[in-house]
Amino acid sequence: MAGRILLVEDDAQIADYIARGLDEEGFTVDRAGNGRDGLFLATDSQFDVVVLDRMLPAMDGLALLKAMRAAEVQTPVIMLSALGSTDDRVAGLTAGADDYLPKPFSFAELLARVQALMRRGAGGGGTAKPQDTVLRCADLELDRLTRVVKRGGRKIAMQPREFRLLEYMLLHQGEVVTRTMLLEAVWDYHFDPGTNVIDVHISRLRRKIDDGEVQALFHTVRGAGYRLGTE
Amino acid sequence: MRRRLTSTMARLVLAIFVLQLLSSALAIFFLRGQMLEVVHSDRVRQVTDVRDDLLAAYYDGGHDGLADFIARRRGSAADPTVFVALLGKDAPVLSNLARVPDIPVTPQPRALTVDRGADLPPIEGVAQASVLSDGDRLIVGVMSATERRLDFAFATAVGLTIAMAAALALASALLLGAVISRRTHELADTAAQLGRGNFGVRVPLAQTGDGFDHLRQQMNLMAERIDSLVSQLGSIGGALAHDLRSPVARLTAAIDTALAKADDPAAADALQAARSDADLLRQMLENALEISRLEGGALEDRRVTLDLATVAEDLVELYEPLAEQSGVALEAELAHATVRADRELLSRALANLIDNALKYGGKRIVVGTRASSTWAEISVSDDGPGIAAEDRGRVVERFVRLDNARTLPGGGLGLAMVAAVARLHGGELVLSGESGLVAILRLPR
Numbered sequence: 001m002a003g004r005i006l007l008v009e010d011d012a013q014i015a016d017y018i019a020r021g022l023d024e025e026g027f028t029v030d031r032a033g034n035g036r037d038g039l040f041l042a043t044d045s046q047f048d049v050v051v052l053d054r055m056l057p058a059m060d061g062l063a064l065l066k067a068m069r070a071a072e073v074q075t076p077v078i079m080l081s082a083l084g085s086t087d088d089r090v091a092g093l094t095a096g097a098d099d100y101l102p103k104p105f106s107f108a109e110l111l112a113r114v115q116a117l118m119r120r121g122a123g124g125g126g127t128a129k130p131q132d133t134v135l136r137c138a139d140l141e142l143d144r145l146t147r148v149v150k151r152g153g154r155k156i157a158m159q160p161r162e163f164r165l166l167e168y169m170l171l172h173q174g175e176v177v178t179r180t181m182l183l184e185a186v187w188d189y190h191f192d193p194g195t196n197v198i199d200v201h202i203s204r205l206r207r208k209i210d211d212g213e214v215q216a217l218f219h220t221v222r223g224a225g226y227r228l229g230t231e
Numbered sequence: 232m233r234r235r236l237t238s239t240m241a242r243l244v245l246a247i248f249v250l251q252l253l254s255s256a257l258a259i260f261f262l263r264g265q266m267l268e269v270v271h272s273d274r275v276r277q278v279t280d281v282r283d284d285l286l287a288a289y290y291d292g293g294h295d296g297l298a299d300f301i302a303r304r305r306g307s308a309a310d311p312t313v314f315v316a317l318l319g320k321d322a323p324v325l326s327n328l329a330r331v332p333d334i335p336v337t338p339q340p341r342a343l344t345v346d347r348g349a350d351l352p353p354i355e356g357v358a359q360a361s362v363l364s365d366g367d368r369l370i371v372g373v374m375s376a377t378e379r380r381l382d383f384a385f386a387t388a389v390g391l392t393i394a395m396a397a398a399l400a401l402a403s404a405l406l407l408g409a410v411i412s413r414r415t416h417e418l419a420d421t422a423a424q425l426g427r428g429n430f431g432v433r434v435p436l437a438q439t440g441d442g443f444d445h446l447r448q449q450m451n452l453m454a455e456r457i458d459s460l461v462s463q464l465g466s467i468g469g470a471l472a473h474d475l476r477s478p479v480a481r482l483t484a485a486i487d488t489a490l491a492k493a494d495d496p497a498a499a500d501a502l503q504a505a506r507s508d509a510d511l512l513r514q515m516l517e518n519a520l521e522i523s524r525l526e527g528g529a530l531e532d533r534r535v536t537l538d539l540a541t542v543a544e545d546l547v548e549l550y551e552p553l554a555e556q557s558g559v560a561l562e563a564e565l566a567h568a569t570v571r572a573d574r575e576l577l578s579r580a581l582a583n584l585i586d587n588a589l590k591y592g593g594k595r596i597v598v599g600t601r602a603s604s605t606w607a608e609i610s611v612s613d614d615g616p617g618i619a620a621e622d623r624g625r626v627v628e629r630f631v632r633l634d635n636a637r638t639l640p641g642g643g644l645g646l647a648m649v650a651a652v653a654r655l656h657g658g659e660l661v662l663s664g665e666s667g668l669v670a671i672l673r674l675p676r
Contacts, residue, residue: 011477017484082476087533104480104513107487161548187549191579192514193586200552223487 003048003118004028008038010056021107035059042068047075049117054081062095069096076117108224112176135170138230142170162205169228178225240408248400255392263385274357274373278340281307282371298324312373319367336360345374414443430458483509525651533573539600539609540565546581547598560595568602570674572656580652583645584611584670591615607674614667623662
């Protein structure tokens with residue numbers, strides 16, 4: 001997936017690490033080391049996603065974001081912050097961030113979120129759209145009205161939370177979804193429970209969907225999370 | 232109404248009372264002494280006057296003239312307070328007397344007690360004896376109840392003074408006490424508010440320039456200082472988070488980069504282990520910072536009315552597959568318990584408790600919710616080894632991990648975080664249990 005990303009981060013080492021990773025994924029990365037340069041670039045050029053650090057010299061990340069939104073620059077912004085509390089996350093989202101990622105994060109987590117934002121920015125790529133009543137992936141079918149899930153002709157019984165989990169995976173099929181993203185979207189928790197509670201939920205769901213099938217739809221992405229798709 | 236008569240007040244009342252009494256008594260006794268002296272010198276003059284009068288009668292009429300003068304109580308001898316005795320060769324001539332007083336001849340009159348007869352009480356007086364030219368002795372005296380009346384009056388005055396002093400001392404002490412009490416309580420209330428974390432409070436200044444105003448000013452300065460220190464602490468906390476998290480982030484990043492290029496499985500394993508430790512470090516750091524934030528009371532109030540049963544049900548549902556995989560029965564015994572609380576924080580706290588039970592507990596975990604009219608609680612009970620009663624107070628402290636827990640991963644912040652959440656909601660974390668551990672998060676309703 002190609003795209004142009006603005007990275008505003010004052011910590012050179014972290015900036016290098018992110019830029020290199022994104023570059024390897026095929027993105028073009030522009031970098032700014034302080035808030036003023038960041039704002040200048042963000043308002044001046046066209047980017048697909050802005051990765052913005054919360055604490056910056058010259059101009060704070062929140063102020064930059066507000067200034068950007070005031071200038072009607074609607075580029076999706078993912079905010080990185082060493083401030084991980086709920087208050088800080090809400091402040092970031094209120095200021096106009098599309099996503100908020102507490103530091104330290106794994107690159108896979110950032111990548112997954114950047115990709116999700118790019119798809120959203122591109123008008124929801126993939127095969128499923130948020131307004132569809134029936135979500136499909138290969139021969140897997142989820143009816144959001146009747147709440148019936150079928151794989152081929154086989155009807156699969158679902159618990160309410162499993163249904164929401166599968167619905168989210170279908171809406172983001174082809175994308176890497178991380179454990180944190182699932183915890184936020186399906187359970188509405190913004191803390192890390194530490195133990196891999198999500199993995200067990202996924203493996204249960206995976207057994208229901210993939211067991212006995214020739215084609216596996218659930219894929220584990222090492223060090224990142226999961227992906228639902230035909231390959 | 233607060234207690235006004237404290238021990239300090241009582242001592243103050245006593246001091247005021249004693250001082251007032253002493254000063255009044257001094258004044259009274261000085262007055263008494265002066266008056267007695269005036270009375271005495273008055274009598275002495277009267278005695279001298281009467282004696283001069285009688286001596287004049289003696290020179291005019293001799294012994295008989297004088298005796299007649301005395302018996303008929305003429306001239307100055309007519310005064311009912313005057314008594315006279317003429318003693319000589321003949322029978323004594325007595326006026327106003329029952330018995331001859333025995334006094335020596337002196338140049339100055341002297342005090343004595345006069346016996347006036349059987350039906351009258353003895354009385355104080357002043358008398359002087361003189362020797363006449365024919366060798367007879369003339370005793371002239373004045374008697375009076377003035378001293379007694381005076382002493383009675385003074386006694387009354389002293390009594391009245393004591394009563395007045397007591398009343399005044401009590402009144403002034405109460406008034407002073409009320410004033411001091413009002414001012415000190417005003418200061419104490421402000422201090423209490425500061426203690427509770429409301430660093431914006433100040434004491435209004437009265438501009439009286441007295442000690443209390445000085446105290447108020449100093450208190451406000453102190454509050455100002457605390458306020459700025461606390462907000463500095465908040466920003467230091469943020470800076471510290473930034474400073475510590477960034478290296479950890481770089482560490483994680485470097486490990487990830489190395490991991491992607493590690494073809495040697497042994498190297499990959501070692502890197503994976505380093506990665507988990509970096510994650511653990513990150514989590515400890517986050518929890519420690521979160522607890523600092525919770526304890527600093529600097530969090531935004533995000534409390535809503537919620538049912539603890541719903542919160543518990545969601546978390547039981549989240550952990551149930553993991554429990555099943557670990558062979559632990561995770562059960563819920565839920566009763567509706569609505570309370571005002573922060574869902575996110577409460578969920579985190581409960582997740583910590585369930586996580587702890589899964590790590591250190593036994594084979595059965597029960598999550599329960601209950602409510603009374605005054606409190607609502609969530610409990611997590613397990614049938615594991617539990618925590619010894621003497622360790623229960625300690626485990627809620629930061630970074631304390633018991634020996635049997637050291638072999639399992641974890642930062643030792645779980646219960647401290649739960650306790651901080653409980654305190655933030657005005658509640659408490661209670662650890663109990665006969666066998667196994669029962670952790671109760673109790674919140675006021």
